[in-house]
Amino acid sequence: GDSVTQMEGPVTLSEEAFLTINCTYTATGYPSLFWYVQYPGEGLQLLLKATKADDKGSNKGFEATYRKETTSFHLEKGSVQVSDSAVYFCALINYGQNFVFGPGTRLSVLP
């Protein structure tokens, strides 16, 4: 079945550092890819998405590019802030199927 793999956390960075969270997937067909963010004690919020190969999703300084050749959707941000501390989930969905979530990566940004 379809699956999503994320880099193990936690990831700890200093403020203004560059962020990369790796995400790779295994799926049939042409899934849509998503990044969700979960702040402490809250639900998940959609951060960005891409629906086809070579699409780039972006939001709040975060970016991710749908790479079909490497089956990847890595999340990047050029300069993280303390307020970015959260858990980040990579996910995919194929039409007619339910979401497949990765295990989540906890990010801690230190001042």
Place this chain on the structure above:
Amino acid sequence: DGGITQSPKYLFRKEGQNVTLSCEQNLNHDAMYWYRQDPGQGLRLIYYSQIVNDFQKGDIAEGYSVSREKKESFPLTVTSAQKNPTAFYLCASSVGTGYGYTFGSGTRLTVV
């Protein structure tokens, strides 16, 4: 503004009791979902419903029950048969299967 409302935010249950978690959406979404999240863990699908009066078991349905009598509502009952119910419960909805989800803010259930 449209969204999903989960209530209560915190819920305490005595052993042997059933409790019901509320999930209401005003997004006119057909599909609704319940997930369980344990500390430091990912999301596990409990039940989902693609249309009113129909629902399917997810990966961990044992000890839980749901109903979908209205499009807007998808309550989850945690029964006494669920041996380890302490967790964070998330409700979500989508236009249909294959589309992105909108999540509620969650209910934290604790057995006391």
